[in-house]
Amino acid sequence: MKDFPFLSILTLLPLVGAVVVACIPRAKAELAKLVALIWSLVVLALSIVMWVAFTVDSQDRFQFHESYSWIPAWGANFTFAADGIALVMLMLVAVLFPVVILASWHDVDSSRRSAPTYFALLLAFEFTMIGVFAAADIFLFYVFFEIMLIPMYFIIGSFGSGQKQYAAVKFFLYSLVGGLFMLASVVGLWVVGGHTFDFEALVKAGGSINTDTARWLFLGFFVAFAIKAPFFPFHTWLPDSGGAAPAGAAALLVGVMDKVGTFGILRYCLPLFPEASRWFAPAALVLAVIGIIYAALLAVGQNDLKRLVSYTSIAHFGFIGIGIFAFTTQGGTGSVLYMVNHGLATGLLFIVVGMFVARRGSALVSDFGGAGKLVPVLAGVLFFAGLASLALPGTAPFVSEFLVLIGTFSTHKPYAVIATAGIVLAAAYVLWMIQRTTQGTLNPALDAVPAMRKDLTLREKVVVAPLIVLLLVLGFYPKPVTDVINPAVQATLQDVGTQDPTPTVADGKAGR
Template identity: 45%
Template sequence: MPAQLADLPWLTILIALPALAAALIWLVPALRTIARPLGLAVSLLVLIGAVVMAAGFDTAAGGYQFTETYTWIGQLGASWAVGLNGMGLVLVLLAVVLVPIVMLASWNEVKLPEGIKAEAAEKALAYRRAGYVALLLLLLAMMIGVFAARDLFLFYILFEAMLVPIYFMIGAYGGAGRRAAAVKFLLYGLAGGLVMLAGVVMVAVRSGGGEGALLLDNLADVAGGDTPAAQMWLFLAFFVAFAIKAPMVPVHTWLPDSAGQAPPGTSALLVGVLDKVGTFGMIAICLPLFPAASSAAAPAIIVLAIISIIYGGILAIGQHDLMRMIAFSSVSHFGFIVMGIYVGTQTAMVGAMLYMVAHGVTIAALFFISGFLTQRGGSQDMRTYGGMQRVTRVIAGTWLFAGLASLALPGLSGFVPEYLVFLGSFEAHWAYGVFAVIGVVLSALYILLAYKRVFTGPVEPARAALTDAGGRERWAIVPLAVLVLFLGFFPAPVLDLITGTADQFVAILGSAS
């Protein structure tokens, strides 16, 4: 990368650009009529900027790069400190890739609520669409920020702030039960955030204050002088918040309701990117700050992860709502990720990091394609469909393609990370791998049974006239399909980015053991 480009504050620019665009769309009425093309253009510009930045990442050097540090709240020791390691970079790239796809796939997703007078309909629709685009852009800025945050207080602020746009995206634009789902999402998120706040305060007190006191690099030994019990309580204050976000059993129940009621594009970002903040936090916050407590808690966490794998898979099989089925499948998949983080082997850690990216792509595809179908059919109940592969052939074929990637068919995106997690888990203890294998069987069942119920058999007469995916929708699917194949056949570039980061955190966990 040329020196002139290398010296740019890349991350601040990538965060500020969508946030500024969101503010302008909200504040300038003239921009509301062009909010959708403007939002798409801004999200594509952010994507291009992120790709240019990523091209300058030095995989051999590792560590945090593109770092910026400015004093923010000196009395608290808080800084605007951002930077990316390999794991953070691939998650930022995941976010900036998915947002323009959401913009495109959701072009006509926002509808008017009932009761709007005809003469006010056009203005009201433009206002609602502009609001949705602004929320998407604001969320994009926060997603980049949370994965780039190197200051604990900054990370906490963004962790909590992300609740706001998602709350409105569910509560204002979701299905019939949107308000209850949005409130449940918010309550779970706030509960986790309050627990984390207690941990942040305790860490801030132990840091001693001063400029840069809450930089993650300066907090590595913050709990070193505490008793094991004190370290464990401090660790739990963060882990519980991340487990809610991840989501892990038993604090997962907000996810099916939220994903079932949210617009498909919102669900794609919620499960595909935002929930990764939970597993990202387990790696980037819990392991380096509390290595001894992380090591001590690892066996119990692995058991909870295996329970999530099996329980999420069983509940996915029993669902009639297509979106809830996909949400429960994610509970199972997150179990694999968490197990890969805590078994303590380099192979499993690399698999967990790659799993976060692969799952984000496949789950977004499943939500998008399912949304194309359910918006046409007016129902998410799988029992009301049948034989759709004869009516909506593109939707049926691409749904099966994404489903096979989700169940880790060789050659598709889910295979390599799941294989690495299994291999690393067997290296640690044979029992971890044996029980987790049950999840593979369950994933095949819930994906193939859902396809059978919706897409095979005789055509449901009421669905015979449904239209297939249009040109815009097909263009939204294409980049996801390319990524599924890329991660399946040639994951080496992503592995090169994350391997150094995985080595670092496995060494931390291993030294604590």
């Protein structure tokens, strides 16, 4: 089964599906939705088979390796491979897309916009997401890194709301500028790395790169990934894009696409430029901690639900950042697990917020108040999603946040202590949001909105149920995921040349 071309088929399947859905006549909107959903479920089924085929205790760092000639003169190939970090991200993509497609069933008004086009763009976006996580050739990764902007740009600009054109252009320009920094580093790496784009060959050649050159190359990659994540101060595009995008697309934007930034730091910055990673680590830790506190404070003052959730994500990415640059197994594993759990929790939160916005016709917190009296089940799901987002014990994000903090505390105590304050702020902005929207006295204006009396439908229950189950299961039993992540994190730390600090126990006599 290991010889089966899982990754190339997984990458191409959504692209073929996007073409098929795009060819469906606009008048057959329901057919387009059904085909898109079935296609995404096939991708999920194949991903599950690949997960089962993955060998946790393999001696090989990368599995499911495939390579096909592409541009021989440049040393570029269609090379795909997956370690544990890439595998869990691929599974996150495969899980979220069918959920989002089903959640977006009524997001497109077929009388004004083309439903087949919207769902074709979603599948095209899935194609780019799988490609960027599966690529093991740096030039191929860069190509996917750039083209993934296109479907999301059109989703925001054509199917969004509010200042959608402004948000789409800002999103595109920020990402494009980051891509240009990366392109410069990709070219430079090709020149000094032996005229190849093969990741494993470049890792071996990394030790021979001049220190100053390696630092400049690291900076080019890091800026691109920091914008994509986004880290402070490169974050300003996210609240605009998350606020303007349809709720389902926003769930993908924050739940999956932003992970490309943190994945890129782990996969490329650390192994390719080990000395530069250690040299830049203090600055990266400072930016991550500032992002945690700064974004949390801004989230508290938001009146727009979707922008509020976007700001919470910036704070969460700060936690991921300190876990990465703590250079410990606990911190690194916690960061990767955080990427998965954040995708599930924030994806659920965005989807549920979208359900409220669709019923009320407004995303403003001030337009709600006491909504739980009209839609108690939906309000309960919002409450659960909020608690998962603030990492309540028993939910999956708690495990990852705990690992990040203990992994960081063992090497960088001040950063871990400051980051812990972000947990308190998270409780403030999440609970205040829930109190203002679903609790308290019923806003009389809600009574005049018939849709606000409609609680969770069967379709909506099917949408939220898998995410709730995963958040609870991984909250109590994360071992199947951490077992996959750990070897890849340890291999990355070995590339960086760091190791976990030796535990120290104070001397003392028993009975004292």
